[in-house]
Amino acid sequence: MATVTFDHMYKRYGDDVIAVNDLNLEIADGEFLVLVGPSGCGKTTALRCVAGLEDISDGRLLIGDRVVNNVAPKDRDIAMVFQSYALYPHMTVYDNLAFGLKLRKINKSDIDKRVKEAAGILGLERFLDRKPKALSGGQRQRVALGRAIVREPSVFLMDEPLSNLDAKLRVQTRAEIARLHQRLGTTTIYVTHDQVEAMTMGDRICVMRDGLLQQVGSPQDLYDNPVNIFVAGFIGSPSMNFAATKAEGKDLMFGGAKLELTGAQARAAESRPAGAEVLIGFRPEHIEIANGQGGSAVRFPAKVDVVEYLGNEELIHAQAEGNEIVALLPSDRKVAVGDSVDLAVPMEKLHIFDPESEKTLVG
Amino acid sequence: MTAANPPATGSGTDDAKRPGAGFPWAALIFLGPAGLLLLVFLAFPIVYTFFLSFNRGRGGEFSDWVGLDNWIRLFTQDPNFLRLGFPPSGALWNNVLWIVFYVSLTVLLGLILAVMATRVRYEALIKGIVFLPQAIAATSLAIIWRFVYAPDPETGLLNAVLGVGGVGPLSVLGSPDTVNWALIAVGVWGSVGFATVILSAAIKGISSEVLEAARVDGANETQIFWRIIVPMVSLPISVVAVTLVVNVIKLFDIIFVMTGGGPGASSRVIAFSMYQEAFPQGQFGYGAAIAVVMLLLLIPVMIFNIRRFRAEAVQS
Known part of the structure; x- marks a missing residue:
């Protein structure tokens, strides 16, 4: 050896x-x-x-x-x-x-x-x-x-x-x-x-x-x-969702939705000048349907396009601020095509990348 | 008009019109001409030659039935055809030498050239040069080599080269000891291109990963050649070898042009003997017996070929 x-x-x-x-x-x-x-x-x-x-x-x-x-x-x-x-x-x-x-x-x-x-x-x-x-x-x-x-x-x-x-x-x-x-x-x-x-x-x-x-x-x-x-x-299957946002202080503007960040994610956003483009990434399996309660998560609205039933889980294809988003949800969520839903991603699961260098800005 | 119409479909009651029913006229029409040609030009001459071998056969006709005389003479009283002793000699023995040395040397050189050619940049050029003798008529090739072997160093390349080393001049075609080897060398030179091209195609078919696996397993290039490449192209090798064996049994032109069977009868081969006895000597019955020997020698080769084709058909 x-x-x-x-x-x-x-x-x-x-x-x-x-x-x-x-x-x-x-x-x-x-x-x-x-x-x-x-x-x-x-x-x-x-x-x-x-x-x-x-x-x-x-x-x-x-x-x-x-x-x-x-x-x-x-x-x-x-x-x-x-x-x-x-x-x-x-x-x-x-x-x-x-x-x-x-x-x-x-x-x-x-x-x-x-x-x-x-x-x-x-x-x-x-x-x-x-x-x-x-x-x-x-x-x-x-x-x-x-x-x-x-x-x-x-x-x-x-x-x-x-x-x-x-x-x-x-x-x-x-x-x-x-x-x-x-x-x-x-x-x-x-x-x-x-x-x-x-x-x-x-x-x-x-x-x-x-x-x-x-x-x-x-x-x-x-x-x-x-x-x-x-x-x-x-790495990861289905692969991570990416979406373009703009930096605004310690928050990000995702189309019309404001993503309020905290912790390392907020510091990453702050490191960019206001209005600069920033790419966010989040995995389909980390997306949840927002339930109105607080907690540390970013939220944005989306409209469901396609629902693929996999048995235990459902693969949801949705449009959010002009981006196609794939979410893996437990099938008991009963999401239907055409529904408007609020999606949430836990703060620590949100990845932030510099679109120029393609490198991560978190951590 | 009715004859030109396609057969009515759906009538279905007339058994004779169905394929497979009644006398197979269609088969007869399609196979008949080919069968007739085979019968006239293949089967009949074989049978005719066989019977001719029991005649003296002057003028190529059945005359003077001599029973087994031709056969007995051929194998016991004709030192030009077969003289058993040590070393044996005669046309049949020369064919044995050709089969052993011409076939094995051609295959071996063809394999080595094929393996080496795949590893150099000018592969196509090298294979083209090696293949060139194949494109030359055997008689021209024989004439070229008669010049190469000429005893006079002014004309003979071989003796010119030997002369530089202080040897010779030798008359390689003039001595019974060397003539067969000199002729076999010409045969190898003429056929090695054929072997190279066929075997090189086969060698290219070996996956490079298999060779790499052998290299990682610890084989050096010689071991890869003998233990991987040669066994993996054994089928094409046997195709080439069988083709060469058939070449040897039919071998005539090189001998006729270069030595005329001489000196004496020392470089005769059976096809040459057949020609010599039947035509210049007019002993058609005796020549026919030699022709039958050639046919008998080819039968095992054909059986081998047929078996191999069947085996391939089963595999694929």
Whole structure:
């Protein structure tokens, strides 16, 4: 087991494409770190740099205490799970698992023991004699995981390993990978574009965009305190509502409605000159129907457009001061299309961003 | 007018007009011409040749029934066709040499070139150059190589090169010890482009993630070649190998142009022997026996091909 350190790492293609831009990140021993971002954000490139499948253009990459910039993939003591599984189609499941061990000249009985053990953990004992094409997608996925774990590497690298599975299997396998990580405790770097996967699996999440690291933190940290508009919109489902307002002292004008702020939110508004544009953000699940009582919340009127019934909850699409707002409300609220309602957002759940720098103004 | 009308629909009572009922006239009309052509130009000549091999067959006609004489002579009394001993020799043995060395060298070089070509910038150019001999008629190719092998260093590139090293001049086509190897080298040169192009297409079909997985698993490039790439393109390899085996059994032009089967009969192959016995020598019955041998040699290859196509059909 080992730490992984990106030290001002760059990956450039040609002169004008910077896939990974000055990445600084330390991954602790035994940590499960998720690299997440939209496609093209550099997350897979960063992972491939750790694997040694891409050269680093600048900076250093360390596995443990060793700089591995010029170390071949096979000498890095890593194992990788690929998006397409990348099983060897001409080998049986057993040989797929054993291939890496055979290359390392481990003796036959040890190989056999380790392959059987990995197959046991992943429930693959019955399939050891089969070729990959005779397996279902989920089974192939487990073989790909098995091929990584038999190697007993110090770091696991996983490149969107669940994206080829159907929704149900994805949830199952997600739990299986989490269980595997608890059991083995191996440092894992996991790449995904799916923020739900990131939130459910990661000890820490690293959000990337356009090659730049946006924010690293625990799932809850990212959810509660996003540092910029991108992270705020990317993390959470359904995603955060944004609306333009104007600063007015320690309050904000949201169209005709005045949002009276207190605490950190008020200080954020005050930091802006009067009349300056300020972006507010609030999550659908934090919206409530205002009940006329006091309490520390901002209130604004809205008109309900569409109601999507989800069972326990309803997704309400509403218009508020020219903005489309999505609210997730308990379905016993009985909101109907065409209703005019007063919506409320608790003060501490209100995010305030500078529209220029896109950074948060709170905290 | 009535004949041009489409068949009435919905009458439904006339069984003979339904497809699948009655005599399949439509099938006969569509398959008949092709079947007739196969019968006249394929089945009949095979049967004719088979019977001819039991005749002396002067003038290509059935005359002088000799029973198994041609066959007995072919396998026991004709050192030009087969001489068992150590080392064996004769046309049939030369074909064995060709099958073993020409086929394996062509496939191996084709594979290596295909793998290497995918890793350089001028891939299309390199493949174009390697493929070029395929575009040259075999007779022209043979003439080019006759010049290369010419004993006179003024004309012969090979001896010019050897001369720089102080060796030679050698007459590689003039010595029974070297002639077959020199000819096999020409054959490989002429066919390696074919192998390269087919195998390179197959190699490109291998997902790059599989190769990367092997690299992460600890394989070096040689191990990736032998343990991942070669097994994964085994089907195209067998396609290429079978095609080359068929080429060898039919091989004639290079031998005819470059050596005329010589020196002596040391570079003869069976197709050349067939031609030599039947036409210049006029022994059509004996030539027919050799032709039947060629046919018999091709049968296992065909069975292999048919089996493989069936296996593919089952897979897909």
